[in-house]
Amino acid sequence: MDQNVENQGRLEKLEGIGCSRKRREDPRFIQGKGNYVDDIKLPGMLFAVMVRSPYAHAKINSIDTSKAKAYPGVHAVLTAEDLKPLKLHWMPTLAGDVQAVLADGHVSFQNQEVAFVVADDRYIAADAAELVEVDYEELPVIVDPFKALAPDAPVIRPDLDGKDVGAHGARKHHNHIFNWQIGDKDKTDRAFSDAEVTVAQDMHYPRVHHCPLETCGSVASYDAIRGDLTVWITSQAPHVVRTVVGMLSSIPESKIRIISPDIGGGFGNKVGVYPGYVCAIVASIVLGRPVKWIESRSENLTTTAFARDYWMSGELAADKNGRIKALRVNVTADHGAFDACADPTKWPAGMFHVCTGSYDIPNAHVSVDGVYTNKFPGGVAYRCSFRVTEAVYLVERMIDVLAQKLGIDKAEIRKRNFIKHEQFPYLTPLGLEFDSGNYLPALDKVLDAVDYKALRAEQAQKRADPNCPTLMGIGITTFTEIVGAGPSKSCDILGIGMFDSCEIRVHPDGSAIARMGTISQGQGHQTTYAQIIASESGIAASQIAVEEGDTSTAPYGLGTYGSRSTPVAGAAVARASRKIREKARKIAAHLLEVSPDDLEFDLDQFKVKGNPAKTKSMKEIAWAAYNNVPEGMEMGLEAVDYYDPPNFTFPFGAYLCVLDVTKKTGETKVRRFYALDDCGTRINPMIIEGQIHGGLTEGFAVAMGQELPYDEQGNVLGGTLMDYFLPTSMETPHWETDFTVTPSPHHPIGAKGVAESPHVGSIPCFSSAMVDAFAHLGTTHFNMPYNSYRVWQHAQSLGI
Amino acid sequence: MIPRPFEYHAPTALPEVIALLGQYGDEAKLLAGGHSLLPMMKLRFAGPGHLIDLRKVAELKGIALVGGEIHIGAMTTENELIFSTLLAKHLPLLAEVARQIADPQVRYKGTLGGDISHGDPGNDHPAVMMAMDATFVLAGAHGERLVKASEFFHGLYDTALTPGEVMTQIRLPLPPAGTGSSYAKLKRKTGDYATAAAAAVVQVKNSVCVQARIALTNVGPTALLAGDAAASLVGKTIDEAAIGHAAALAMKICDPTPDLRGDEAYKTAMAGQMVERALRTAAARCAI
Amino acid sequence: MSKKTIVNFKLNGASTDVMVEPRELLIHTLRDKLSITGPHIGCETSHCGACTVDIDGASVKSCTVLTVQCEGSELLTIEGFAKGGVLHPLQEGFTQEHGLQCGFCTPGMITRAYRLLQENPSPTEEDIRFWMAGNLCRCTGYQNIVKAIQYAAAKMRGETVTTSHPLMAELSA
Structure with missing residues (x-):
């Protein structure tokens, strides 16, 4: 047989890195056999619902649960008074604050958790919840973070009375959470004083929500005799949940088992620990029966971890040619009633300091103030690393504003400011080291693909025609993301470094099981991790079972969010696979009676250098690992790796959007969206494309319609x-995707993470295009979401 | 999201329905497609003691050509309107509006009679019924009576239906030759109510408009018949100037409720835009 | 609580009796009483379509139907698609075209697509986008769902079908 053909056959059988392997997850999902939290049914299981406050700010004078408790089929009605003896009425947040599990005499946002009703089924629970009587005394409400800092503003958090220092330093006001600064302020201020040109722009990133199709929920089951607590939970970070539950309950972690089964989408909404989870656990311990709590869609949308609500003021200093000299940013961050962000401990604004973007900006300074308001807590990431969407939005908007001021084309100004390929690794003025990037070819490829010049010519023609019923906008972004949190020297959660892990066991028949500390919510880990193992160890992917999400079997990991699975856990997978391969090499050498150095690894076997007929397949080696190993070697073929990344990874992309706005209605049609992504080494092109489609669609939703506004009450x-805008197949545009490959130099296989880039990169691209549609009329920015109402209002303000 | 308890009735003939309505009075609610009522019950905004399901009542189904009229049973679903070859031939506007209502699944359940009877200004059929000069058959203990669409809608969730009555049939005259019609709806997304929408039916003879009816959705407490706007077209060629003038007249009768879809100014302006769209399309269809 | 009644219907071909209160919603009966957990609860307000089942030849959101309304009906859920271990062309299409990610919307999506293809065996992309608009997906952006349905439609018409994501495409390039 032809050697190439044979190799091709072996490669196909291996299904390693680079293959569009069909997903191993699919058979259960397409046959209705997924196993989500609400599918869990245990003998004797009870069902719980939350009673919530209709008021945004109120004192609770009393709670009368007697009628609810008397309702047939009700087993318990918990309030803060019931949790107090267990010291569980408050819980720590991941941001160093505390949050009421059930309201402790005071509510500070609408729909805050007040009581927890446990009954035989969800029908009885719903009936009984109506019978809980709460006497509220309304208090003045603050929904505006700027008004919250007025000297006489109502106190949103009476529990913090007298605490002038929070988890992140001094609090300058009773509704202030923290001030965080980074960068050289003096140098930056000087650069602005000396600048030929400066621009400034205020922008609001609205309060939005991830709205995964599956809401949050849990089933808690406490076995009083064994003292074991098992919790099925919609969590992107099951091990972190175990640690938090251990801290709260004083049950040792060895007695706690957290299982994240199939997760119906997360996007950052399922990282935190929410009051319902804690209440279900307490109820199970108190009642000695399993308790299920599943939130409704509205509960999810109005109480469970919003994203953004960032009021950003950006400034750029530049020379007349558009070369940027400095960036200055001030942010007021509305965190709602509790600081429940899920950021690395040291960084209360997450990785916002990636805000210098893909550009060589010598000076920068950022200041962020966190503020309490009477709104539900959150500020978590939404399909991005911590605050990265905000950061990228800011810099991409600002460079457009500068381009407009100087009359320089938006593509051209980016080219003038790009960090050049030869400058990598590049240390940003805000202290991050970008490991790799190659921005110019990416942008050029996109401009060629869409015939940028022709688009601009068409736009000029349309602008010149007063009878044209539409406005044409062209948006460009050339973004750099920061993902893969992260190096333990800078990133921890509750003091635990943000490493991740993989454990692989090869069985005697040559098949293997691998377990990780991450948990897929649709990313296809079962498929792609096996591909990494296949390429690195020579075991066919089809022979590898991948398991995640069960803390009793998986090694400790920090979970899946911030595109960290591939950069961190994926690295652990590659390194554990290499450990397997190196042990296999020694066994093969023993079997072939040669030195390990005389062997070379060849896809799925070892062969003797210069004598390719002498080989040992991984299957043969696996068998030998259990009966015939070199003297002094332990039997078995297993490996564990805990990977603490030396740096983050920095995926990047160049996006271009063309849209048409109907002048008289504000309706917008996305005519074209071209997305080029560079995520380094590509593990599964099919899955990458799917992730990009999904991220672009979520970005489209945020830009064009999502917001959770509040009234003054x-x-x-x-x-x-x-x-709440979730686009259907009718509203969603058609996506065009493309790629370049710039591997990460420090990642074992050069991969960078991809699923969040399209969200992070597309939102400023839609804004860029929308503003561009009005740019000839003097518009430099207007705030999202660009629903037709808002767009029409903007058009009206310009007299169109 | 769990309804309060109730008793369920599934009568198989109209007299039984009327008897049940008589028996339970205010306690009873009629269940047609259920996609307005059940969500209200799940939110516990509505809590009827008795639910009378109309799904087994055969005389409430069917689409037929009777003399110069199309008769449609009140329990005919949106998708049945869309798939009907009879309607495609004689009253294509009904499929056009149905396609813009809710989403495919909801259209398998949602009914023409339910959409009209609910009295919700956000529903799409009422304006179309007004524009098509429909007549509704209402049955009760008294027997049957006929009410014109233009006289049916009294206010928000308030219609000509009296306690104990049920809408059984919708009767639509066949449009004369040279008639064109259209329904233009602006919505935020699939499944949404109209920010504003307009139905237009125009008849053109020798390039001149001889008859016109225009009605508006969701810009007042009920669907609104834009009489002045329609009258302004009669005797004229339906050109851009006439369309613009009619739209301006239609905007004058708008009294929308502000919400996240827009404020009064936007909704009123969009009503005008939808009138223009509907008229342009309707006029173009006259020529065919 | 009101009086319970026995409701009989055919579920994936099998005659089924279930005892329910009149207010019980079909999705709860299926999931909590009949172990049919393929249809999911995503919104409870009939917007998301995750709970879609086929009732008497219609795609229906089972969160907005009372179980008592299903007396005498024929119900098809995702559990009834694969026959004798052979996947339905739609199930195959969703895998081959990567039409799913987290999988939560998938049972409703496939069940809805089934009825669409019964009514229109050769839908265009525009048709599919219009007639699938009652099912929300937060993961895929729909583009591959459209392809998956086209794949299934072609297969059901007896045409030869191939994935648009060949295993080795990028490695061979």
Whole structure:
């Protein structure tokens, strides 16, 4: 047989890195055999619902649960008074604050958790919840973070009375959480004083929500005799949940088992620990029966971890040619009633300091103030690393504003400011080391693909025609993300370094099981991790079972969010596979009676250098590992790796959007969206494309319609799917994708992570295009979301 | 999201329905497609003691050509309107509006009679019924009576239906030759109510408009018949100037409720835009 | 609580009796009483389509149907698609075209697509996008769902089908 053909056959059988391997997850999902939290059914299981406050700010004078408790089929009605003896009425947040599990005499946002009703089934629980009587005394409400800092503003958090220092330093006001600064302020200020040109722009990133199709929920089951607690939970970070539950309950972690089964989408919404989870655990311990709590869609949308609500003021200093000299940013961050962000401990604004973007900016300074308001807590990432969407939005918007001021084309100004390929690794003025990048070819490829010049010519023609019913906008972004949190020297959660892990066991028949500390929510880990193992160890992917999400079997890991699975756990997978391969090499050498150095690894076997007929397959080696190993070697073929990354990874991309706005209605049609992504080594092109489609669609949703506004009384508006914009197949544009490959130099296989880039990169691209549609009329920015109402209002303000 | 308890009735003939309505009075609600009522019950905004399901009542189904009229049973679903070859031939506007209502699944359940009877200004059929000069058959203990669409809608969730009555049939006259019609709806997304929408039916003879009816959705407490706007077209060629003038007149009768879809100014302006769109399309269809 | 009644229907071909209160929603009966957990609860307000089942030849959101309304009906859920270990062309299409990620919307999506293809065996992309608009997906952006349905439609018409994601495409390039 032809050697190439044979190799091709072996490669196909291996299904390693670079293959569009079909997903191993699919058979269960397409046959209705997924196993999500609400599918869990245990003998004797009870069902719980939360009673919530209708008011955004109120004192609770009393709670009468007697009628609810008397309702047939009700087993318990918990309030803060019931949790107090267990010291569980408050819980720590991941951001160093505390959050009420059940309201402790005071509510500070609408729909805050007040009581927890446990009954035989969800029908009885719903009936009984109506019978809980709460006497509220309304208090003045603050929904605006700037008003919250007025000297006489109502106190949103009476529990913090007298605490002038929070987890992140001094609090300058009773509704202030922290001030965080980074960069050289003096140098930056000087650069602005000396600059030929400066621009400034305020922008608001609205309060939005991830809205995964599956809401949050849990099933808690406490076995009083064994003293074991098992919790099935919608969590992107099951091990972190185990540690938090251990801290809260004083049950040793060895007695706690957290299982994240199939997760119906997370996008950052399922990282934190929420009051319902804690209440279900307490109820199970108290009642000695399993308790299920599943939130409704509206509960999810109006109480469970919002994203963004960032008020950003950006400034750029530049010379007349558009070369940027400095970036200055001030942010007021509305965190809601509790600081429940899920950032690395040291960084209360997450990785916002990636805000210098893909550009060689010598000076920068950032200052962020966190503020309490009477809104639900959050500020978590939404399909991005911590605050990276905000950061990228800021710099991409600012460079457009500068381009407009100087009359330089948006593509051209980016080219003038790119960090050049030869400058990598590049240390940013805000202290991050970008490991790799190659921005110019990426942008050029996109401009060629769409015939950028022709688009601009068409736009000029349309602008010149007063009868043209539409406005044409062209948006460009050339973004750099920061993902893969992260190096333990800078990143930890609750003091635990943000490493991740992999354990591989090769069985005597040559098949293997691998377990990781991450958990897929649709990313296809079962498929792609096996591909890495296949390429690195020579075991066919089809022979590898991948398991995640069960803390009793998986090694400790920090979970899946911030595109960290591939950069961190994926590295652990590669390194554990290499450990397997190196042990296999020694066994093969023993079997072939040669030195390990005389062997070379060849896809799925070892062969003797210069004598390719002498080989040992991984299958043969696996068998030998259990009966015939070199003297002094332990039997078995297993490996564990805990990977603490030396740096983050920095995926990048160049996106271009063309849209048409109907002048008289504000309706917008995305005519074209071209997304080029560089995520380094590509493990599964099919899955990458799917992730990019999904991220672009979520970016489209955020830019064009998503927001959770509040009225002055603190009522959250738009908390159902009637109002909250989740695009259907009708609204969603067609996506075009492309790629370049710039491997990460420090990642074992050069991979960088991809799923969040399209969200992070597309949102400023939509803004760029929308503003561009009005740019000839003097518009430099207007705030999202660009629903037709808002766009029409903007057009009206310009007299169109 | 769990309804309060109730008793369920599934009568198989109209007299039984009317008897049940008589028996339970205010306690009873009629269940047609259920996609307006059940969500309200799940939110516990509505809590009827008795639910009377109309799905087994055969005389409420069917689409037929009777003399110069199309008769449609009140329990005919949106998708049945869309798939009907009879309607495609004689009243294509009904499929056009149905395609813009809710989403495919909801259209398998949602019914023409339910959409009309609910009295919700956000529903799409009421304006179309007004524009098509429909007549509704209402049955009760008294027997049957006929009410014109233009006289049916009294206010928000308030219609000509009296306690104990049920809408059984919708009757639509066949449009004369040279008639064109259209329904233009602006919505935020699939499944949404109209920010504003307009139905237009125009008849053109020798390039001149001889008859016109225009009605508006969701810009007032009920669907609104834009009489002045329609009248302004009669005797004229339906050109851009006439369309613009009619739209301006239609905007004058708008009294929308502000919400996340827009404020009064936007909704009113969009009603005008939808009138223009509907008229342009309707006029173009006259020529065919 | 009101009086319970026995409701009989055919579920994936099997005659089924279930005892329910009149207010019980079909999705709860299926999931909690009949172990049919393929259809999911995503919104409870009939917007998301995750709970879609086929009732008497119609795609229906089972969160907005009372179980008592299904007396005498024929119900098809995702559990009834694969026959004798052979996947339905739609199930195959969703895998081959990567039409799913987290999988939560998938049972409803496939069940809805089934009825669409019964009504229109050769839908265009525009048709598919229009007639699938009652099912939300937060993961895929729909592009591959459209392809998956086209794949299934072609297969059901007896045409030869191939994935648009060949295993070795990028490695061979």
